[in-house]
Amino acid sequence: MTESPAAVHTVDLRKTYPASGPRPAVPAVRGIDLNVPRGEFFGLLGPNGAGKSTTIGMLTTLVSPTGGSAHVCGLDVVDDAVEIKRRIGVVSQNNTLDSDLTVAENLEFRGRYFGLGARDARRRADELLELFGLTEQRSGNPFEISGGQAKRVMICRALVHGPEVLFLDEPTAGLDPQTRANLWDVLRGLQAAGQTIVLTTHYMEEAEALCDRVAVVDHGEILASGTVDELKSTAGADTVITVAYDAAAPSGIRALADRDGITKVEVNDGQVRVFASDPGGLLGELVTIGSRAGVGVTDATQLRPSLETVFLTLTGRDYRE
Ligand SMILES: Nc1ncnc2c1ncn2[C@@H]1O[C@H](COP(=O)(O)OP(=O)(O)OP(=O)(O)O)[C@@H](O)[C@H]1O
Numbered sequence: 001m002t003e004s005p006a007a008v009h010t011v012d013l014r015k016t017y018p019a020s021g022p023r024p025a026v027p028a029v030r031g032i033d034l035n036v037p038r039g040e041f042f043g044l045l046g047p048n049g050a051g052k053s054t055t056i057g058m059l060t061t062l063v064s065p066t067g068g069s070a071h072v073c074g075l076d077v078v079d080d081a082v083e084i085k086r087r088i089g090v091v092s093q094n095n096t097l098d099s100d101l102t103v104a105e106n107l108e109f110r111g112r113y114f115g116l117g118a119r120d121a122r123r124r125a126d127e128l129l130e131l132f133g134l135t136e137q138r139s140g141n142p143f144e145i146s147g148g149q150a151k152r153v154m155i156c157r158a159l160v161h162g163p164e165v166l167f168l169d170e171p172t173a174g175l176d177p178q179t180r181a182n183l184w185d186v187l188r189g190l191q192a193a194g195q196t197i198v199l200t201t202h203y204m205e206e207a208e209a210l211c212d213r214v215a216v217v218d219h220g221e222i223l224a225s226g227t228v229d230e231l232k233s234t235a236g237a238d239t240v241i242t243v244a245y246d247a248a249a250p251s252g253i254r255a256l257a258d259r260d261g262i263t264k265v266e267v268n269d270g271q272v273r274v275f276a277s278d279p280g281g282l283l284g285e286l287v288t289i290g291s292r293a294g295v296g297v298t299d300a301t302q303l304r305p306s307l308e309t310v311f312l313t314l315t316g317r318d319y320r321e
Helices: 052-059 081-087 103-113 118-131 147-159 177-192 204-210 228-235 251-258 282-292 307-315
Strands: 008-017 026-036 041-045 067-072 088-091 165-169 196-201 213-218 221-226 239-245 262-268 271-276 297-303
Touching: 008 052, 026 052, 026 067, 026 213, 026 221, 041 052, 041 204, 052 067, 052 165, 052 196, 081 088, 088 147, 103 118, 103 147, 118 147, 147 165, 147 177, 177 196, 177 204, 196 204, 204 307, 213 228, 213 307, 221 228, 221 307, 228 307, 239 282, 239 307, 251 262, 251 282, 271 282, 282 297, 297 307
Parallel strands: 041 196, 041 213, 088 165, 165 196
Antiparallel strands: 008 026, 008 067, 213 221, 239 271, 239 297, 262 271
């Protein structure tokens, strides 16, 4: 038996948006290699402007690459765009439901577009609406329901034709925490049923909560990829303590770098950042070292190992900067 091709495979994938008037060309994606096997829940994680939407745009055939190659279900995103569209479902960031149609009609029309007969399209729409707890909204206008419900309708619409890969661009951006948690449950359920899912997110905790594997993207490049646990252990298993002093950091601070359990100490004027595999008592010590030198602490944070500390370790920048 031949193995079916990977859900997503890219080699040195690139996109440079051309210059326009005074605006210079934008190298949004700068050589990305991805391999997403079937059945996986894969996440592209990065801050705003990292190139996530552009990457997903190329994989879903909406944006044409300017370099490298990308295959989805073994098909080339440039040469086989029509066939790829039949094999994938796409949920974009904004509400793209048709306001002239009811919620159910949005799904039925999509079903008809993909070749289902009227009765099958209606049955499929009803099935999905029930599965997603949207039966009560079936006759409503898709712009008169909550943001979370609209997102669920968009996911239903993307699933009408039974796509092999579901792409979601920032599915929970702008949703409140409860709605986000509900949507996470929906997505987990889909994966448990065998759906391959590729999502983009700028929420660390979303990638951690959902994804089997994650690629951390910044400035159009992959900084690191792997399971969340792999990322934490290879790229930043450290707790990161940041302390702001009210004057230049005391000179004794740098000596901490020689101690077991401390990976790195960064001093930037009054701000000190300590990366530690064993952070026990360290925060108190940073305060004490300061007060001995007559320097007070104005702010202190301690981040436990997470994708956030991974990002900090990889880029030297706070994730939300
Ligand atoms: N159509 C376009 N024309 C020119 N530049 C663009 C276009 N679309 C995106 N860009 C630029 O490409 C870079 C990457 O943008 P992209 O939207 O892919 O990032 P992102 O990680 O998805 O961020 P966000 O979550 O904010 O959408 C940014 O600098 C952005 O301004």
